[in-house]
Amino acid sequence: MQRGQGCESLRLSVNNLACERGERRIFQDVSFTLDPGEALVITGRNGAGKSSLLDILAGRLHPASGTILLEEAGERTLSESLHYVGHRDALKAALTAEENLSFARDFLGNPALKPREALEAVGLAHAARLPVAYLSAGQRRRVALARLLVAHRPLWLLDEPTSALDTASQENLRLLLENHRENGGMIVATTHSPLFLRDAKEIRIERSRSSAPTGESA
């Protein structure tokens, strides 16, 4: 029941998106479509607007122009159909890992894995009862990624998901992502290091011509 509620036919199409922050054009003419099972990797220099693009998709920022359309979503809005894992982990340091996840599970709706199972899936079962404040940066990141598993949402937005993760966890994350795609999910991820996702689409975001001299910065 909880698997793929209508997400088999879900389709995300983004048209001519442009982003402005503080009167400055960050990027423009970004278009892509995403079908179930597809992944999109966004690359670009620091400050090119990768995170801003994810923020727009997540509904945190308004685009300067362009449209985002989620087809076949039924009653649900875009923000109810996605998971967002950003630079900030959205974890409460005073609560334990398990409490953080069970909050997310109950709050987001469409529950999937139990918090314990999700923590096991990211290899943190032993830390379930520890307050998040005691965890390392990489462990926190893994708890935040475990949130993807506790509630079922077809679209995952990941902002540099591999940052602070060790090699084993990165491989584990890759398996989680591939598994999500096999179940008809969609992924949009920004990254600097390759994610090794099977035939993922890739777009590179460049600064608009008006600003900043071209040429690679060191």
Added chain:
Amino acid sequence: MIRSFRTLLIRDLKLAARVGGSGVMGLIFFLMIVTLIPFALGPDLNLLSRIGPAILWVAALLATLIGLDRLFQADQEDGSLDLLRLSHAPLEMVVLAKVVAYWLVTGLPLAVAAPLLGLLVALSPEGMLAMVATLLVGTPALTFIGAVGAALTSSLRRGGLILAILVVPFMIPTLIFGVSAANAAVGGTIPFMTPFLILAALSLIAAVVGTVGAAAALRSGE
């Protein structure tokens, strides 16, 4: 939707109870002001019992303000606010849950502690009862009005002072009617119910305007 509301309410209550939470801070601040003032005024019991309700109300207002700047800022800083936006529950519901949780850990304890502190300012038994009633009905107004300011200053690094400047003027009517209701109960020319009902109305208006206003402020905050 109700489930999301309840989940968030419980989470905030849990956070307030943990180390570093704002649970008892307001109450201790309230206690400090109310104990200091009799020392400053001297042992004039008639004077104390005459201005007692005003002291308790001003202390309650300040105690409500003291933790208010963290109401949304804490969630803004650690990214939880982004998570809270992803629910199918509207942002108004999120605001309402957080404000109710905040009131339960600050406003409610103040009202419950009022009789004890009333002893310090030589309140009569009727006066204590009136204090509990007015604080119980009036502090929600303070919290909801404060929530709008908290939402507006959530992304500011040190927003506490600006928050106070923004919301204190709007809290003045609540203060006036709270104190006058408490005074009316211990004697005076007007019946207790007249200012008390206006106080209740202020709380109800603040609950609607505060919830919608804070949600709008959070939406435009980014």
